[in-house]
Amino acid sequence: MQRESGCRRVLVVMFIAMGVICLTAAPYVWNRYLSGLIPPPLPSFPPAPPYTPWPTPPVAAGFDFPLLPAASYGPLPNTRYGVHNPAFGDRSNCFRDAGGGGVPFSQLYHAGIDLFALDGAGQTAWGGATHDPVHAVADGVVIYTLDAGADGYIIIVEHRLAAGPALSEAEGSAVYSVYWHVSSVQVREGQPVARGQIIAVVYDQGFNSHLHWEMRAFRDGSNLFPAGTAGARGTCNGHFAGVGYTWDDDPARAAPDYYGYLDP
Ligand SMILES: [Zn+2]
Known part of the structure; x- marks a missing residue:
């Protein structure tokens, strides 16, 4: 009898502890998401056009940076x-x-x-x-x-x-x-x-x-x-x-x- 109530007490303590951990962690995870450390999902792109075999490139009129702005x-x-x-x-x-x-x-x-x-x-x-x-x-x-x-x-x-x-x-x-x-x-x-x-x-x-x-x-x-x-x-x-x-x-x-x- 005493052993059974001891078990129950342990379970209750574990349950409360898990609740506290969840409540504590949720804002942290949310803040990380907001700050961009968790990457956003990939943007969607149209499918690539069909393969064109090795055309001569056009003359490049100007150059820009690869990441913009x-x-x-x-x-x-x-x-x-x-x-x-x-x-x-x-x-x-x-x-x-x-x-x-x-x-x-x-x-x-x-x-x-x-x-x-x-x-x-x-x-x-x-x-x-x-x-x-x-x-x-x-x-x-x-x-x-x-x-x-x-x-x-x-x-x-x-x-x-x-x-x-x-x-x-x-x-x-x-x-x-x-x-x-x-x-x-x-x-x-x-x-x-x-x-x-x-x-x-x-x-x-x-x-x-x-x-x-x-x-x-x-x-x-x-x-x-x-x-x-x-x-x-x-x-x-x-x-x-x-x-x-x-x-x-x-x-x-x-x-x-x-x-x-x-x-x-
Ligand atoms: Zn490098």
């Missing part, structure tokens, strides 16, 4: 173009030096710019860019899309700079815009896109949601980097996507503009 996004000091990010430390990312050793992530040069959302005061709004629309920076043709798994998708768009009979990378008549850490891809390889067209949204990386935006003068890194250099060893630069970071054994070739990455 441009004033609402900006890089952190460590996520600008051409900088090292000491915060990444000694872990080797993707480059091997001439001796085969892993190059510390903190020594790599950022080949693009990481755009985070800014609040009204111009401060970083962590996670605020989640699912924001990503726009093509100019008229062009999508030449590459890749599901990079936990890093989101990569999209590369080719932009023609001068009128002429054929597009020639050697003549410098094209540039390429690269969008990384995106999801809900709205375009396919071979599809023409117009400046400002929504091609994807910023991939949800929690507080770290950002767009890696890269501009470069080369299409395919696997044909670009001389044999024996870090870029040719099948590392970050030495394949088609070639996104993110650059490095070289020779310091004179290490900075990203040497091989044709451009400062957006």
Whole structure:
């Protein structure tokens, strides 16, 4: 008898405790939702138009920012173009030096710019860019899309700079815009896109949601980097996507503009 009432008392206490926890947690969850830390649902888009095989891109008349309005996004000091990010430390990312050793992530040069959302005061709004629309920076043709798994998708768009009979990378008549850490891809390889067209949204990386935006003068890194250099060893630069970071054994070739990455 005494044991049974003890059980009942424990159950009552547990019930009250659960009620208190729910009542305490509800405003917290609601506030997190309101502050945007819990991402809103994805916007809905019309389906992508049918695949068009590799047309010649129109000449790009002008360039814009991939996240709009441009004033609402900006890089952190460590996520600008051409900088090292000491915060990444000694872990080797993707480059091997001439001796085969892993190059510390903190020594790599950022080949693009990481755009985070800014609040009204111009401060970083962590996670605020989640699912924001990503726009093509100019008229062009999508030449590459890749599901990079936990890093989101990569999209590369080719932009023609001068009128002429054929597009020639050697003549410098094209540039390429690269969008990384995106999801809900709205375009396919071979599809023409117009400046400002929504091609994807910023991939949800929690507080770290950002767009890696890269501009470069080369299409395919696997044909670009001389044999024996870090870029040719099948590392970050030495394949088609070639996104993110650059490095070289020779310091004179290490900075990203040497091989044709451009400062957006
Ligand atoms: Zn980046």
